[in-house]
Amino acid sequence: NAGVTQTPKFQVLKTGQSMTLQCAQDMNHEYMSWYRQDPGMGLRLIHYSVGAGITDQGEVPNGYNVSRSTTEDFPLRLLSAAPSQTSVYFCASSYQLHTGELFFGEGSRLTVL
Amino acid sequence: EDQVTQSPEALRLQEGESSSLNCSYTVSGLRGLFWYRQDPGKGPEFLFTLYSAGEEKEKERLKATLTKKESFLHITAPKPEDSATYLCAVQGPSGSRLTFGEGTQLTVNP
Numbered sequence: 001n002a003g004v005t006q007t008p009k010f011q012v013l014k015t016g017q018s019m020t021l022q023c024a025q026d027m028n029h030e031y032m033s034w035y036r037q038d039p040g041m042g043l044r045l046i047h048y049s050v051g052a053g054i055t056d057q058g059e060v061p062n063g064y065n066v067s068r069s070t071t072e073d074f075p076l077r078l079l080s081a082a083p084s085q086t087s088v089y090f091c092a093s094s095y096q097l098h099t100g101e102l103f104f105g106e107g108s109r110l111t112v113l
Numbered sequence: 114e115d116q117v118t119q120s121p122e123a124l125r126l127q128e129g130e131s132s133s134l135n136c137s138y139t140v141s142g143l144r145g146l147f148w149y150r151q152d153p154g155k156g157p158e159f160l161f162t163l164y165s166a167g168e169e170k171e172k173e174r175l176k177a178t179l180t181k182k183e184s185f186l187h188i189t190a191p192k193p194e195d196s197a198t199y200l201c202a203v204q205g206p207s208g209s210r211l212t213f214g215e216g217t218q219l220t221v222n223p
Contacts, residue, residue: 004156041215042117042213048210090157097209098208101159101162102159102211
């Protein structure tokens with residue numbers, strides 16, 4: 001049982017480049033979300049989805065784009081990377097929106113130069 | 114705006130030395146309070162959900178309690194394998210997001 005799988009684990013980008021962080025879950029969870037974790041800031045919600053075709057913004061959505069074409073996958077796109085987007089990104093899922101019992105991936109560490 | 118403050122930022126204990134971690138919160142209508150454990154280089158792992166003041170949950174050496182303004186994570190006779198960062202989060206009425214604290218980094222020395 002793989003749970004929540006994120007790729008890549010590490011990535012270095014130059015300012016202005018674009019990239020996609022991949023997230024897949026095999027638990028048939030309806031709710032998926034992306035958080036970023038920064039020192040002194042805690043985990044902050046970027047975007048979330050309550051099912052295929054449905055996405056919404058979280059606390060810090062600017063500079064990021066998401067889509068949800070299948071139940072399993074929830075990619076996060078950085079449109080034009082900036083140094084302020086250097087962070088560790090976590091994908092998390094749960095069986096429904098209102099439960100706080102989230103299953104997290106192992107994270108993707110992104111550095112923007 | 115929901116707010117979560119955890120203290121202390123870091124805590125060092127000797128093996129067997131019991132202590133408590135604090136999570137103070139401000140939320141307009143608490144839907145739930147959650148504790149997670151995070152090991153270095155890993156994603157957070159769910160530990161407990163608390164829904165109302167007076168509620169308690171236990172798991173091995175950990176016990177979580179909840180009041181109207183704060184939650185405590187009590188660690189009884191900790192072992193080195195309990196070393197991790199412990200995160201507290203609250204969920205408000207909309208249920209659409211969790212607001213996390215910055216965490217308490219616990220180190221248990223043998």
